[in-house]
Each structure stands twice: as structure tokens, then as C-alpha cells.
Amino acid sequence: MSTDALPSVDRTHGLLKGHPRPRPASALSSVATLAWRAMLKIKHVPFQLFDVTVMPIMFTLLFTYIFGGALAGTPREYIQYLLPGVLVQTIIFITVYTGMGLNTDINKGLYDRFRSLPMWQGSPVFGALAGDVFRYSVASTLIIVMGLILGFRPEGGVLGVLLAVALVLTFGFALSWLWIIVGMLVKTPESVMTTSFVLLMPLTFASNIFVDLSTMPDWLRAIVGHNPVTYLANASRGLMHGRAQASDVVWVLIASAAIVLVSAPIALRLYRKER
Amino acid sequence: MTHAIETHALVKSFGATRALDGVDLRIRRGSVYGLLGPNGAGKTTTVRILSTLRKPDAGTATVLGHDVVREAKLVRQKVSLTGQYASVDEDLTGQENLVLVARLLGFSWTQARARATELLEAFDLTDAARRQVSTYSGGMRRRIDIAASLVAIPEVLFLDEPTTGLDPRARNEVWDLVRRIAAEGTTVLLTTQYLDEADRLAERMAVIDHGRVIAEGTSRDLKASVGSNALHLRLARADQRALAQELITRVLGDGLLPSTDPTEVAARLGDTGQAVEVLGALAAGRIDVAEFSVGTPSLDEVFLALTGKPAEPVASTNGTEKATR
Numbered sequence: 107m108s109t110d111a112l113p114s115v116d117r118t119h120g121l122l123k124g125h126p127r128p129r130p131a132s133a134l135s136s137v138a139t140l141a142w143r144a145m146l147k148i149k150h151v152p153f154q155l156f157d158v159t160v161m162p163i164m165f166t167l168l169f170t171y172i173f174g175g176a177l178a179g180t181p182r183e184y185i186q187y188l189l190p191g192v193l194v195q196t197i198i199f200i201t202v203y204t205g206m207g208l209n210t211d212i213n214k215g216l217y218d219r220f221r222s223l224p225m226w227q228g229s230p231v232f233g234a235l236a237g238d239v240f241r242y243s244v245a246s247t248l249i250i251v252m253g254l255i256l257g258f259r260p261e262g263g264v265l266g267v268l269l270a271v272a273l274v275l276t277f278g279f280a281l282s283w284l285w286i287i288v289g290m291l292v293k294t295p296e297s298v299m300t301t302s303f304v305l306l307m308p309l310t311f312a313s314n315i316f317v318d319l320s321t322m323p324d325w326l327r328a329i330v331g332h333n334p335v336t337y338l339a340n341a342s343r344g345l346m347h348g349r350a351q352a353s354d355v356v357w358v359l360i361a362s363a364a365i366v367l368v369s370a371p372i373a374l375r376l377y378r379k380e381r
Numbered sequence: 382m383t384h385a386i387e388t389h390a391l392v393k394s395f396g397a398t399r400a401l402d403g404v405d406l407r408i409r410r411g412s413v414y415g416l417l418g419p420n421g422a423g424k425t426t427t428v429r430i431l432s433t434l435r436k437p438d439a440g441t442a443t444v445l446g447h448d449v450v451r452e453a454k455l456v457r458q459k460v461s462l463t464g465q466y467a468s469v470d471e472d473l474t475g476q477e478n479l480v481l482v483a484r485l486l487g488f489s490w491t492q493a494r495a496r497a498t499e500l501l502e503a504f505d506l507t508d509a510a511r512r513q514v515s516t517y518s519g520g521m522r523r524r525i526d527i528a529a530s531l532v533a534i535p536e537v538l539f540l541d542e543p544t545t546g547l548d549p550r551a552r553n554e555v556w557d558l559v560r561r562i563a564a565e566g567t568t569v570l571l572t573t574q575y576l577d578e579a580d581r582l583a584e585r586m587a588v589i590d591h592g593r594v595i596a597e598g599t600s601r602d603l604k605a606s607v608g609s610n611a612l613h614l615r616l617a618r619a620d621q622r623a624l625a626q627e628l629i630t631r632v633l634g635d636g637l638l639p640s641t642d643p644t645e646v647a648a649r650l651g652d653t654g655q656a657v658e659v660l661g662a663l664a665a666g667r668i669d670v671a672e673f674s675v676g677t678p679s680l681d682e683v684f685l686a687l688t689g690k691p692a693e694p695v696a697s698t699n700g701t702e703k704a705t706r
Contacts, residue, residue: 127458127533128487139484147472150513211470219468219529222432223485224457 133226137233144237158245162196182257189253190342191315197242197278198310202302204238205285206295227378242278246271262348270345277338280362283369290376315339334361385410385537385568391440393426400426402592413563415583416572423592424572428539432462460537461530467522471515475506475525482532500528520551540571576680590688604677607686610650611678617669619643628662639685
């Protein structure tokens with residue numbers, strides 16, 4: 107064996123000897139480290155942010171200018187109604203990437219490494235979520251900025267907008283748990299996408315994100331009126347324009363809590379379970 | 382405690398398939414041990430149970446005296462696993478991957494970076510340290526993967542098919558690494574489909590097939606179990622093989638060893654003198670012999686004799702073991 111790429115014996119001397127292992131990392135520290143990993147991934151694969159940025163820009167432009175005149179008289183009037191809803195829709199759509207990323211890690215064998223390390227076994231899930239919440243924030247900022255450029259004037263001021271974003275992120279965080287479960291149950295990242303879109307399409311379009319409830323026939327109004335996304339869109343709109351109804355906000359918080367309480371334990375159990 | 386790994390009657394089923402059907406192993410501390418078998422034999426399942434990724438259905442397994450089910454966390458503190466696929470994040474650079482693992486093991490940021498630098502240098506990856514792993518060659522990926530398993534030197538290292546898919550040069554590099562890791566006192570359990578690999582690295586090995594250990598011992602033991610002497614012939618023409626086998630049977634009575642190579646014929650000899658008779662018979666039968674040798678049987682022949690099938694079925698990467706992950 108004589109290849110120059112071989113590490114020389116000198117260089118590895120002692121390196122491979124048992125160092126005393128440090129005390130295992132705390133749960134907080136391992137979650138932080140895995141969140142750092144999520145940030146690095148964004149840095150190295152900025153394309154990940156592409157769909158987070160392009161989709162909302164596209165939706166806002168298309169809907170504002172194509173439907174704006176017909177739905178609200180002028181595009182400028184429509185965007186006051188639409189933009190808080192586009193924020194909701196975008197964040198809901200990109201929560202799917204949480205499940206896809208997790209599924210990719212499982213398929214690539216990376217989770218085998220994580221699971222064989224002496225750390226808190228929930229860390230990879232929480233670390234990934236932390237990274238995702240960051241991406242949701244980037245997307246939210248972009249949408250708001252673009253809205254402002256197009257003539258969106260939130261009457262609720264900065265505080266109203268921030269509260270709306272915080273509420274939408276809370277719901278997005280909760281929803282991510284569902285896709286984590288899906289991500290652990292299906293075989294490929296593509297199936298995570300297909301499975302979740304079957305749910306997401308009706309959830310977002312059968313809501314009042316784009317049009318007001320009053321324009322719908324009675325039977326549809328009954329369905330759409332009970333969609334949690336409708337509550338979220340109402341709350342987001344209300345907070346941004348300074349006329350939020352407490353009931354909308356409370357219902358969104360209850361829905362988020364319910365989703366987390368049910369799906370997080372299932373997700374963590376599935377994660378710890380052997381595959 | 383003399384054994385690093387001990388398993389007793391390990392059983393694991395996936396649906397109707399019995400992946401492990403009562404596996405007993407005893408692996409001495411500080412040794413390199415080979416788990417040898419074709420795809421789907423149960424090698425990966427064994428390693429996954431020992432590294433706490435799976436629970437056995439029945440039987441017990443201890444690693445360094447700790448039960449892999451009840452004391453999984455203690456086991457994880459002392460072992461490292463390098464799976465069949467590079468278990469590193471391909472989007473991250475080599476350096477970032479090592480820092481990541483070091484941090485997760487409890488190193489401080491400063492210690493983590495220092496350890497990463499050391500390992501990158503030792504594995505000759507310094508130049509590639511700041512490149513994403515997705516740009517690495519197969520050999521470099523394997524090296525960064527093994528390096529990640531050595532961030533904290535484990536007392537037991539599991540290597541699941543460490544050289545599958547590597548070119549001969551990269552394979553040599555991995556072999557050299559395994560020897561060096563073992564020389565520093567780490568117990569290594571490696572699985573392989575390559576008999577050659579087990580022969581070169583492992584002190585002792587278990588041949589596993591259909592979830593059972595069908596033979597165990599040193600490579601010398603295994604070879605001896607098939608008979609001490611064997612005659613190996615390479616024919617110039619593959620179409621003469623049947624005739625050659627017939628002539629050999631006529632001289633030796635019995636003792637043909639199975640072989641997968643269509644130009645090769647091998648036979649067990651009672652004593653080396655019989656080789657002369659066989660060669661004479663072949664010459665009289667106008668069989669064109671390109672090469673011949675007398676020696677101990679190869680591990681390939683051992684495997685064929687033990688299992689009745691070739692040791693390296695199409696070295697597919699889609700074996701049943703993967704399907705049952």
C-alpha cells in the first residue's frame with residue numbers, strides 16, 4: 107500500500123487514542139447546535155430560500171393585479187385585504203419543508219448518526235424547527251416589504267404587523283409538527299410534498315384568504331367559516347389593520363396548541379422508535 | 382470483562398422475514414472482528430441492534446457490559462457507528478460536519494473546531510475542509526464519515542460495509558485506517574461482503590447467512606474446516622471446464638469445490654501428491670491449464686461450501702437489508 111493520500115503514521119499518532127469524552131451536551135446545547143446546522147444549510151444552499159421568496163412575490167403580484175380590480179375595485183384596495191392572507195398562505199405552504207427535510211435526513215442515513223449519539227433524542231426535530239422558524243421569518247419580512255412597495259398600508263402600524271407575523275409563525279410552528287409525522291411515515295421527500303398538499307390546497311383555498319366569506323354560497327360559507335385558516339387570516343388582517351377580534355386570535359392560539367399537543371408527542375415517539 | 386460485545390440468541394423479524402434467527406457472538410476487546418455474509422444475511426441488522434438503533438425481538442446483547450436496550454444511553458456514549466451510506470450532511474462542508482458532531486458530543490465550540498482541524502489533517506482532508514461534502518469523491522466521503530465517528534474515540538467502532546463502492550486505492554486507505562484505529566485499542570466490528578477484506582483485517586470472523594452464524598473462528602479455522610489442501614486450476618478455455626471437472630472427479634473420487642469463476646476449477650486434496658495425478662489426467666485429456674496452485678482453500682470456497690451459494694451475489698446496493706431498514 108503506497109498512496110500519497112494516506113495519512114502518515116506521524117500525523118495520526120495519538121489522534122486515534124481514546125481521549126476522555128466530554129460530558130454529553132445538554133438538550134439546549136444540542137438543539138442550538140442543530141439550529142446552527144439548519145442556518146448553515148441555508149447559507150450553503152440558498153436555493154432553499156427560493157420558494158420561500160419567489161412564491162409569495164408571485165402570488166401577491168398575480169392576485170393583486172389580476173383579481174384586484176374585479177374583487178375590490180382597484181388593486182390598491184385589494185392588497186389591503188389580500189396581503190395579510192398571502193402571508194398566511196405562504197407560511198402554511200412552506201411548513202411542508204420541515205417534513206421534507208426530516209425525511210431527507212432519514213433517507214441519507216444522517217439520522218442514524220444522530221440517533222447513535224448520546225444526546226437528547228428530540229434535539230434534531232427541535233433544531234430543524236428552529237431553522238424553519240427562521241425561514242418563515244425571512245418569508246414574512248419579504249412579503250411585508252413587498253406589500254409596502256405595492257401600496258399596502260397597515261392601519262395597525264408596526265406593532266400590529268409584528269403581532270400578526272408572530273401569530274402566523276405560531277400557527278406555522280404548530281403545523282410543522284404534522285409534517286414531521288408525515289415525514290417519518292412516508293418513504294420519500296416527494297411523498298411528503300404530495301401527501302401534505304392534498305391537505306393544504308383545500309385548507310388554504312377554502313378559506314377567506316383571497317375573497318370575503320360574504321361572496322360565497324351558504325353551504326360553502328359554513329365550511330369555510332369553520333376552517334382554522336379563515337380564523338388565522340381574519341386575525342392576521344385584523345391585527346395588521348388595528349381592528350382584530352379577540353375571538354379570532356384566541357381560536358388560532360387554541361388551534362395551534364391543540365395541534366402541538368396532539369402531534370408533538372406522536373412525532374417524538376415515532377422519531378425515537380426504530381426504523 | 383474480557384468481551385467488548387456479547388450477544389445471546391438475538392432474534393429480529395421484519396414482518397414475515399426473520400432477519401436474525403438466534404445470533405450468538407463474542408468479540409474480544411481490542412480486536413477487529415468481521416461479520417461476513419451476502420446481502421440480506423443479517424449483518425446490518427446486527428450492527429443496528431448493537432449500536433442501539435434497533436431493539437431485538439428476543440435475546441440479549443451487551444456492549445462493554447451494558448445492555449443495548451436497557452442501557453442504550455451508556456452504550457451510545459462509548460460507541461460510534463459508520464453506516465452503509467455516508468452519514469454526514471452533504472450540504473455542509475467537511476469541517477462543519479466534524480464541528481457539528483463534536484458539539485453534539487459535548488465539546489465546546491473551541492474544542493470542537495480544534496478537534497475538527499486535527500482530524501481533517503489526519504485524514505488528509507485539509508484542502509477539502511471548506512468544500513461541501515456533496516463535492517467529495519467516494520473515498521473522501523468515506524474518510525469524512527469515519528472521521529466523524531472518531532471525533533471522540535469510541536471504545537467500540539461499528540463499520541457497516543466500510544469499503545462497498547470504493548475503488549481499490551480508496552479501499553486500501555480505509556483498510557489502513559481500520560488497522561490504525563484498532564492498534565490504538567478500539568474494538569472494531571466490521572461487516573463486509575468481501576471475504577478478502579475480512580481475511581486482511583479481522584482476527585476472527587463470523588460467517589452469517591439467513592440470520593444465523595454458520596461458522597465462526599479465525600480465517601485459518603474457517604479455511605481448515607473445508608479441508609486443509611486445495612488445488613486451484615485456471616483453465617485457458619471456459620468451455621473445457623465441465624470436462625476438466627469430470628476428469629478430476631475420476632481421479633479424486635469426490636472433493637470438487639464450488640467456484641463462481643467459469644474458468645476456475647478447485648478441488649480438495651487428500652494429500653498434495655494427488656495434484657500430480659490430477660495434472661497428468663488433465664494433460665492426457667488435452668485440457669489447457671493456464672495456471673495451477675496448491676494451498677489452503679480461499680474464503681470464497683469456504684463460503685460456497687458453507688452456504689451453497691456464491692459469497693458475492695450481484696453486489697447490488699439494493700439488497701434486502703436495505704429494504705428492511
